[in-house]
């Protein structure tokens with residue numbers, strides 16, 4: 274069920290008519306390029322586009338458009354601008370903050386058919402591709418040339434690289450390969466009035482004025498639709514090792530992280546945190562046997578990626594001896610081959626899906642200084658327990674309070690799994706959780722974005738001046754506020 278705060282459909286937007294659909298049909302030229310719920314009942318076909326991955330957010334569009342070229346996107350937006358038709362850009366629809374689905378009846382502009390790799394230069398490692406290329410497809414393509422896409426995440430089989438750039442997704446190896454603000458070299462995008470912005474540079478360095486692409490990275494479709502991406506890919510590591518540890522306390526995890534940074538330094542490619550509950554959830558939903566015998570309150574997954582297997586193993590063995598010998602980690606296992614690497618990673622990557630089987634999930638993707646990273650989970654658990662909301666039997670709305678995340682980036686995922694979405698639980702967590710984060714100068718969205726889930730809470734992580742500047746930029750790129758592309762800022766901006 275939709276869970277929007279009191280948003281009202283803006284009457285300035287027109288309803289989609291048969292004439293509008295006819296225009297789009299002629300423009301796109303093929304039946305497979307649109308799902309038309311105006312001329313026929315297409316509810317079932319529209320449903321996967323109208324609802325989000327978490328089954329939490331959703332709208333009632335009657336029209337999905339799937340353009341194939343930048344020119345088509347440009348014509349669609351120009352037409353929507355002229356006819357006051359609201360739109361929402363959509364990639365793989367794996368976003369976790371409700372930004373990829375309509376709020377009301379906005380036309381969905383989906384990038385699934387914009388799926389061409391435009392070029393790959395195997396000397397520089399620069400990939401240029403359409404926004405709708407699936408992340409895993411992009412990675413396999415550069416993999417054939419000995420390169421790696423510098424982003425990896427659990428949704429790689431469905432998310433689009435345009436969606437990744439629009440959300441500035443962080444993922445599992447940011448600690449090693451950095452943020453998309455560094456690896457994206459150029460973008461092509463279409464502004465709400467149809468103007469094509471060509472900033473699709475393949476250059477590593479280009480200090481000639483404002484760097485337009487940076488504004489699109491992480492702007493969640495609010496200032497335009499990304500149609501092409503140019504990105505620098507690093508060489509694929511020849512030697513990859515993965516270790517999985519059980520630890521007695523969060524303090525031990527912090528010590529293990531310090532040691533990993535110090536001893537594995539340039540080969541460390543991931544340091545991920547999972548609490549005990551997150552791992553029992555994966556066990557319950559997959560039926561798989563956990564990698565370690567005992568039960569621990571904390572687990573972590575460490576990955577190294579280097580160019581020389583012998584060198585890496587030597588380093589890793591010294592590290593393992595040290596952390597085991599000093600009692601920093603209680604138990605551990607080192608993957609012996611690619612299959613074991615994949616299966617250890619599933620204990621981390623599978624958490625999101627395991628949670629989704631429980632009912633609903635309130636997700637808080639936050640940046641907090643490392644010393645207090647896990648305290649948020651403890652405090653949230655205590656709060657919900659005090660309020661009598663957590664318990665094993667069906668009378669309690671909360672089934673689990675879980676923490677995991679990208680320890681290497683100080684990025685915690687606090688997840689509260691409920692039997693079904695429940696206002697009492699939501700009120701018990703929000704805005705308390707945002708106040709908790711703001712007191713520590715953290716961020717209320719480390720990597721998932723604001724979407725509709727967090728747009729009303731932006732003030733906890735950005736000051737008034739910054740929000741005002743964002744509004745000015747929004748007005749510059751989208752002066753007529755064509756669509757709910759501006760919806761991120763509607764509420765906050767009423768105060769300015």
Ligand code: FAD
Pocket residue numbers: 326361362363364365366367368369371372373374384404425426427428431432433434435436437438439440441442443444445493494495497498499500625626720721724
């Ligand atoms: P969508 O969900 O379709 O869209 C996301 C937002 O971007 C929306 O606001 C949409 O309007 C906008 N948008 C999409 N395409 C465009 C475009 N071409 N131009 C302009 N705007 C556009 N995120 C992380 O950061 N790290 C993770 O580790 C991570 N792991 C995940 C694991 C799972 C199992 C799932 C389901 C999600 C995960 N996510 C993670 C969330 C996440 O944001 C992404 O999966 C991904 O970046 C979204 O890409 P998408 O193509 O699905 O975009």
Ligand code: MLT
Pocket residue numbers: 427444621622624625636638678679686
């Ligand atoms: C992850 O790190 O697994 C993703 O960001 C998804 C999530 O938060 O569940």
Ligand code: ZN
Pocket residue numbers: 444678679686720
């Ligand atoms: Zn994450």
